[in-house]
Amino acid sequence: MATNGVRRIKLGSQGLEVSAQGLGCMGLSAFYGPPKPESEAIALLHHAINSGITFLDTSDIYGPETNEILLGKALKNGFREKVELATKFAATYVEGKKEIVGEIRGDPEYVRFACEASLTRLGVNCIDLYYQHRIDTRVPIEIIMGELKKLVEEGKIKYVGLSEASASTIRRAHSIHPITAVQLEWSLWSRDVEEDVIPTCRELGIGLVAYSPLGRGFFASGPKFLETLGQGDFRKDLPRFQDENLPGNKVIYEKMAAMAEKKQCTPGQLALAWVHHRGDDVCPIPGTTKIENLDQNIGALSVKLTPEEMAELEALCRPELVKGERYHPSAPTYKNSDTPPLSSWKAASA
Template structure:
């Protein structure tokens, strides 16, 4: 397996995003299927695993903790707090962004319990709660480091100015944001800030939520709980326009001697050694396909052509709804 550094850790160049084993894309797989996928990742040599308190309102961390605890010493375990499921007075659990120190401490304790571990290797602020100065939230993360409950800290979905403010309080090991051929917001300023400050960049949704795998032929088949239903790029009109990008894209993948998913991941890996993609999947065959992308070599000319084909100017629709855009801090084109 190809490896890269993630702060003080040496990890596989391609990690595993565990979210969709419990959350987000409709009805999740069974716990048995999720365990099979996680064990296949371990068997394949994956050492970077990413989860969060939010995913499945704790179910994902519970699954990951149960399956990975026997291999804890050889993996880098990442989770996130500051956004979690909170039960309301009506008994319904809802997603809540809360960056107050007391909420971050509570989230971390819950994550440690569910993950069945004494320490989380990389703990992210899942969202910056804009009602709380980021310095205050990062101060709470730094205290978790001092207490030995967290080894390193990260931020998710924040812009360059926020990264610099946070890094001044405590060294930030990684910034995690959506990044792929069709989501280039990180290129505005975040990637530059990460390079300048020596911070790793972890790319989630690196295959464009299935689009760059050629796995979304008909958006009308999405499950009622599939989060893509709220994403403008997947509304029928925009999706129809975006589908026109796939035939020339698949031709470039054939030229590269790889699959469309592998081309998307290889393109990310070629953006710099500090970039680590974390694709997610529920399918063991797809897992092995994704991991093999680390072996794909792309010429400068092919990199240029694939980047020119799919980018912020050629893709129709915003990546998030207006509500979701208000909750993140990333720069926009």
């Protein structure tokens, strides 16, 4: 069934249904420069919902906290019932320096505290999909999932998700309580998750939520978008956008732009269409602060790609052609997300 032309998909095998494309809300409040004025941000959110984009993604670290407050305001007056609301916990901020992410926490007391704080900021009784944003490698994933399971039983959350988790972490978590979705960076130039993480999710019936499907904006307009980044935009420091890597990545964009012209779509629509064509269990969540960009992203749902065109796109973005890593090596990602065995926690608490 489609809503305003945006088809619906089943995300995972636990019963969650969402719009086939979601909206990443982070950039409205954090990390991508100054926050969008509240009235304009709410107008964009309402436009998305009225256009059929009903899967909204936020986190308590966006702002921090202000993005959840923004969504809470936007979801009043009947909008809450129209959306599938996802938020996250685990990343904390450095006191007095709220723009800096601090430690990652997954201890049970913090999981419960974070969930209840998010419910209050969002102004809702229940969160549809609650992710662990990053994995606390000090706490066995079984302990974290045990607390999330309690929150499900109490009706505070409906479904559980993980973000940037390894295949082994996902498997261990799923054995305690079903994981509905795993959020991961997946785009034409971020495909390492295809080796192990995505096959594991598909084996277990877990949905895939692709963040940064537009290469953090690069696939939408190429290197020139870097000139528009405001003060405090963390993308300026990402490896792929540094002087030594940008020329090589520019070549990829130019080839994509030429292919998009032939397809009579934008390069961003082409990149998004590629993600959509990777399976009916995949929901990309591109973010934007502009209604015209949102409408363009919705247009990607109408772009059809043949197997030959998919192969052509993938050849343009072969790993050896992509210059620079997606994050700095010290960043917490699925590659360093394994947690201690449950036995170690039991021994410590004995």
